[in-house]
Each structure stands twice: as C-alpha cells, then as structure tokens.
Amino acid sequence: MRPAYLAATIRAAEEPLLESMPGVLMQRAAAGLASAVLREVRQVRGRVHGARVLLAVGAGNNGGDALYAGVRLLRRGVRVDAWRTAARVHEEAWTAFRAAGGGELDAVAAVAGLAGADLVVDGVLGIGGRPGLREPVALFARACADAGVPVVAVDLPSGLDADSCGGGSTHFGARRTVTFGGLKPCHVLEPAASACGTVEVVDIGLDLPAPDLRCWEPADVAAAWPFPDARSDKYSRGVVGLDTGSDAYPGAAVLSALGATHAGAGMVRFLGADGAASLIRRAAPNVVLGAGRVQARVLGCGWGERPDGAAVVERALAESLPLVLDADALRHLPAGGLGERVLLTPHAGELARLLGVERAEVAADPIGAVTRAARRHDATVLLKGATQYAGGPDGRVTIAVPGPSWTAQAGSGDVLAGICGTLLAAGLPPVTAALAGASIQALTARAAPGPYPPQRLAERLPGVIAGLIG
Numbered sequence: 001m002r003p004a005y006l007a008a009t010i011r012a013a014e015e016p017l018l019e020s021m022p023g024v025l026m027q028r029a030a031a032g033l034a035s036a037v038l039r040e041v042r043q044v045r046g047r048v049h050g051a052r053v054l055l056a057v058g059a060g061n062n063g064g065d066a067l068y069a070g071v072r073l074l075r076r077g078v079r080v081d082a083w084r085t086a087a088r089v090h091e092e093a094w095t096a097f098r099a100a101g102g103g104e105l106d107a108v109a110a111v112a113g114l115a116g117a118d119l120v121v122d123g124v125l126g127i128g129g130r131p132g133l134r135e136p137v138a139l140f141a142r143a144c145a146d147a148g149v150p151v152v153a154v155d156l157p158s159g160l161d162a163d164s165c166g167g168g169s170t171h172f173g174a175r176r177t178v179t180f181g182g183l184k185p186c187h188v189l190e191p192a193a194s195a196c197g198t199v200e201v202v203d204i205g206l207d208l209p210a211p212d213l214r215c216w217e218p219a220d221v222a223a224a225w226p227f228p229d230a231r232s233d234k235y236s237r238g239v240v241g242l243d244t245g246s247d248a249y250p251g252a253a254v255l256s257a258l259g260a261t262h263a264g265a266g267m268v269r270f271l272g273a274d275g276a277a278s279l280i281r282r283a284a285p286n287v288v289l290g291a292g293r294v295q296a297r298v299l300g301c302g303w304g305e306r307p308d309g310a311a312v313v314e315r316a317l318a319e320s321l322p323l324v325l326d327a328d329a330l331r332h333l334p335a336g337g338l339g340e341r342v343l344l345t346p347h348a349g350e351l352a353r354l355l356g357v358e359r360a361e362v363a364a365d366p367i368g369a370v371t372r373a374a375r376r377h378d379a380t381v382l383l384k385g386a387t388q389y390a391g392g393p394d395g396r397v398t399i400a401v402p403g404p405s406w407t408a409q410a411g412s413g414d415v416l417a418g419i420c421g422t423l424l425a426a427g428l429p430p431v432t433a434a435l436a437g438a439s440i441q442a443l444t445a446r447a448a449p450g451p452y453p454p455q456r457l458a459e460r461l462p463g464v465i466a467g468l469i470g
Contacts, residue, residue, distance in 0.1 A: 001220050001398075003211030004183040007127040007162040013181060013206040025204050026061060026093070029154075029180045030068035032202030036178045037073060037121060037152050044150060045118050049077035054110060054117045054149075055102075056083050056140060057090075058124040062154045064090030065180075066123025067097040074100045083110035085124050085137050107136045114147045122151050122172045124158035127184060131161040132168020141172045150175040156186055157195050165189035165366060165387065173197075181206040188215050188399060189366070190386035213367070215399040221439045222468035226426035228264075237266030238425025241294035242418065243312060244301040244326075245276035252302020252327070252414045254279050257287050258458040259418025260298070263440070264465060265425060268418075269294055276302075283455075296322040298421035300329025301414040310334070317342070322424035322433075326417040330354060337378030340392075343430040344373070345382045345417055367397045380430035382420070382438060384413055390434040400435050403442025404449050411454035416441055419461070440465060 017025055041051045055070050057063035067090060070080040074097075081103035084094075098104070105113055114120070124137055133141055141159065144151055151174045156162055159171025162184045177196040179187060186192040187199045228237055240260050245253025253276030260268045261284050268287045270280055280287050297316050303309060309332040316323055317338060325333070326345045333354070338344075344354075348366070352359040354373050362369040366383055370391040374381045383389040386405060391397035416437055423433035444457050444464045452460075 002183060002188070002215040002217060003208075004185055004188050004213040004215060005181070005208060006212045007184060009209065009212055010127060010181050010184070010206070013208050017205065023092075025180075026064050026068060028204040029065045029202060030072065032180070032200075032204070033065055033121075033152070033154060033178045034069040034072035036176060036200055037069060037119065038076065040150060040152055040176055041078065041119055050079070051118045052079045052081075052116055053119050053121060054081055054083070054105070054113055055121045056085055056110065056124050056137070058126075058129075058158070059086040059088045059090075060126050060128065061090065062123045062126035064093035065154050066121050067093035067102075069121065070097050070102050071100045074102055079103075081105050081113060083107065083140075107140070111136075111140055111143050114143055114149050117149050120144050120149050120151045121154065122158050122174065123154040124172075126155050127162040129158060129162075130168070131159060131166070131171075133159040133170040133172075138170040141170060145173055153177040153196065155179050156184060160186045160192050160195060162186050164364070165192050166364060167192055167195070171195055176200060178202060180204045182208055182211070183215075185213055185367075188213070188387070190402070193387070193402075213397065213399065216401050216435050216439050218401060218439075218443060218468070221401060221436055221443065224428065224432050224436045225440075225465065225468055226264075226423065226428060227469065232266075234266030235293075235295070237264065238296065238422060238427070239267040239269065239294045240265050240418070240421040240425040241269045241271060241297045242421065243271045243297065243299045244303075244414065244417070246273045246302055246304050246306065247275040248304045249302035250276035250279050251411065253277075254283050255411045255414035255454055255458070256298055256301045256418035256421075257284050258455055259415035259461075260422045261286060261418075262458045262461040263419040263422040263437070264462070265422040294321065294425070296324070296421050296425035298324040298326065298417050300326040301417050303328035322430065324417050324421045324424065326413065333377065339378065341424075341430065342377075342379040343382060343420060343424065343434055344377065344379055345384060345413065345420065345434070346373075347384045347413065351381070351383055367391075370397055371395050380434060382434035384416065384438070388438040388442075390431050390438070392431050398431070398435055401439035401442050403445040406449060406451055407441065407445045407454075407457070409451075409454065412441070412457075415454045415458045
C-alpha cells in the first residue's frame with residue numbers, strides 16, 4: 001500500500017530538520033533531483049556531456065532545489081541556464097549556481113531557448129503554491145508542451161494543487177516528477193496524476209506519521225482476494241443475488257451477472273426482469289434464475305424508472321445481508337443510516353445527487369464528497385471514475401489500483417457491481433470488497449489495454465485473478 005501525505009503533514013515533518021540541520025534537506029533533495037535529471041537526459045540524448053538543461057526557478061525552496069541540482073549537473077558537463085521567474089530567488093543557491101558557471105536567461109530568452117534544450121526543470125512553485133500559473137510562466141509551460149521538450153518537475157508540476165486531484169487552468173505537464181519525503185495527493189489522484197508523469201520519491205530523512213491517504217497496489221489485491229481452498233464449496237465461496245436490469249435495459253443485468261460469475265462467485269442467482277433473464281440464460285447458463293438462499297445482494301444496475309424501487313431497497317436492507325446499491329437503486333435510499341454492510345457505488349454525478357450539490361463540487365473534492373456521503377448514510381461509498389475512492393463512516397478514504405482510461409465506457413459499472421457483490425458474498429468487508437473489486441477490474445484492463453467492451457474484460461477476470469497467486 002502506497003502512502004500519500006497532505007502538504008501540511010510534509011511541512012510539519014520537515015520543520016524540526018530544517019531547524020536542526022539547516023541546508024541539509026535541500027542538498028538531499030538536490031542530489032535526488034540531479035540524479036533523476038541525468039537519467040532523463042541519457043534517455044533523451046544518449047549521453048550527459050554536452051546536453052542542455054533549462055531551469056525555471058521560483059522564489060521558494062523548490063527553486064533552490066533546482067539551482068543546487070543545476071550545480072551538480074554543471075559538474076557533469078551539462079550546460080545549464082536558469083530563468084528566474086520571480087523577483088527574488090533562493091540567494092545562496094543562486095550564488096552557488098552562478099559560481100559553478102550556470103547561465104541566466106530572461107523570459108523571452110527562456111522561451112526561445114526551448115529550441116535547443118534537451119530538458120526543462122520546473123522549479124517554479126512547490127507544495128505551498130496556489131493552483132494555476134501567471135504569465136509569462138503560463139506561456140512558458142505551454143511552449144514546453146508545444147515544443148515537445150520533456151519536463152522534470154520539482155516536487156509537483158507547478159500550477160497543480162498539492163492536496164487535490166486538480167489544479168488551475170494552466171500547469172506544467174511533466175514527464176517525471178521528483179518529490180521529497182512522500183507522495184502528495186496530486187501524485188495519485190486523476191486528473192492531476194497524469195500531469196505528473198512518472199513520480200519518483202526521494203527519501204530526505206523525514207519522520208512521517210500515519211499517511212493521510214492510502215493507495216492500494218496489486219499486492220494488496222492479492223492479500224485480500226478470497227481464494228478457495230480444499231474445504232470450499234459454493235456456499236463458502238458465496239452466493240450472490242442480483243436484482244439488476246430491466247426490460248428497457250437488459251444488458252445491465254447480463255453485465256452484472258458476468259462480473260459476479262467471472263469474479264468467482266460460488267453461485268449467482270438472478271431475480272430481475274424476464275427480458276433480462278432470457279439474455280442471461282444465453283450469456284451465463286450457470287446463473288440460477290429465481291429466489292433462494294443468498295449471502296449478498298446487488299440492486300439497481302439498469303433499473304431505469306422503477307415504481308417499486310424504494311420498496312425493493314427497503315426489503316433488502318431489512319434482511320441485513322451485505323448489499324451493493326448501484327445506479328438507479330441510489331435514487332431510493334431511505335432517510336437515516338443504512339448500516340455497515342451496505343456498499344454504495346455511485347459515479348460523480350450520482351454522488352452529487354446524493355449530496356445535493358453540483359457535480360463540479362464532487363470533482364473538485366472527491367475525498368470530501370465520499371467522506372460526507374459515507375457519514376450521512378452510515379455506509380461504505382465507492383466513487384467510480386478515473387481514480388476510485390472507497391471510504392466509510394470513519395472518515396478514512398483509500399484509493400483503488402488505477403487502470404487505463406479505456407474502462408470509461410457504458411457497462412463497466414454494472415460489471416463492477418457484480419464483482420463487488422461476489423466479494424461481499426465471500427465475506428469481505430464492504431471497504432475491502434470495494435477496493436478489491438475496483439482494483440481487479442483496473443488490473444484486468446491493464447492486462448488487456450485497448451477498447452475491449454466490459455463483457456470481454458469480464459471474461460478476462462479469471463486469468464488476472466489466478467495471476468495474483470504468483
């Protein structure tokens with residue numbers, strides 16, 4: 001599990017070292033940054049000596065990190081020029097940089113210099129910077145992208161908000177980001193994470209507390225997955241009941257059934273619309289049609305306008321079985337708490353509707369939105385999207401393993417609901433089921449990149465699940 005930390009947490013961990021060892025943290029950061037830049041230069045140019053690197057440096061410590069890294073690059077035979085983007089700069093670092101032979105550029109020369117630059121180091125803003133870029137830095141960031149010059153960002157691409165998934169309207173796009181002490185939320189949350197490129201964490205000796213955010217890795221999926229053993233039968237593996245789809249949207253029922261089946265359910269029972277049942281017979285003849293014993297339920301995928309929706313949800317809640325409420329079932333939540341066995345699986349628009357806010361508010365603060373919804377409904381919430389967030393009433397939010405953007409297509413959520421239902425039926429707690437379900441779908445899409453429809457990805461789940469063992 002990868003930890004991530006808010007900017008305030010990192011600053012608090014830095015403070016005692018800044019007082020007891022002045023200058024040491026910056027030199028450690030500069031050493032790690034210089035090493036990363038040298039690796040990138042070798043990839044771009046094939047050799048280090050004679051390469052040209054352009055530094056864009058701001059007034060803060062990020063600019064100092066970049067300048068001291070520039071000193072190290074100059075000693076390796078790299079030509080390094082710096083553009084001071086602010087009226088002031090880290091004076092000691094600037095003095096050292098100029099003494100080592102570093103050149104100075106103004107804004108016009110910096111943009112013109114991109115034509116001959118092998119790489120740009122973005123040291124304009126750090127974790128304390130405001131989102132967005134002012135001119136002429138915004139112009140320079142756009143020029144870097146237009147010229148195709150790779151950017152290495154110091155701590156984070158300038159213009160992003162360290163603590164969130166977004167940033168201002170303008171920001172640098174980095175090929176690599178070198179951050180210090182620990183990951184920040186912008187490094188792991190989309191769409192900001194895509195602007196960071198490959199993220200490298202340099203250990204500068206911080207004594208960090210428990211993380212503010214946790215991010216699952218494939219090893220966490222393997223550790224959580226309910227693999228059967230010699231004592232297993234269909235009931236110990238879990239029987240999941242599906243009331244999904246409708247005559248208007250029968251495909252949602254098929255997709256949820258495929259998700260449940262290929263995720264390894266001991267048995268899948270389908271109790272939905274007759275039109276959907278006939279399709280399921282052909283797509284998954286192992287699915288049992290009709291009522292009977294179940295250990296978890298999935299409701300809502302493809303219901304559409306369902307007059308008895310509230311009553312169906314109420315009856316399912318009264319059973320106190322583990323329960324996935326997806327899509328149209330989310331329109332029928334009763335007032336008050338739902339209980340610790342309930343998993344809600346909204347996308348951003350559905351979560352906004354649950355909270356009575358605009359979708360843009362959820363997009364701007366998905367962690368806060370998940371936390372509010374989980375506490376309001378006393379249930380687990382899985383927010384689906386490019387980054388998938390799972391959180392419960394305790395306020396802890398964890399990020400699922402990310403996957404490619406190809407999964408952003410109709411039907412993916414239906415498959416995911418079926419997967420999560422299978423995991424609940426197998427006995428996983430809702431937060432774990434949410435994270436494991438979202439992560440295995442992402443890993444399957446990673447293993448088969450491209451525009452595979454959700455039903456084809458569902459069929460590939462068994463191979464990916466089996467691969468977790470190795």
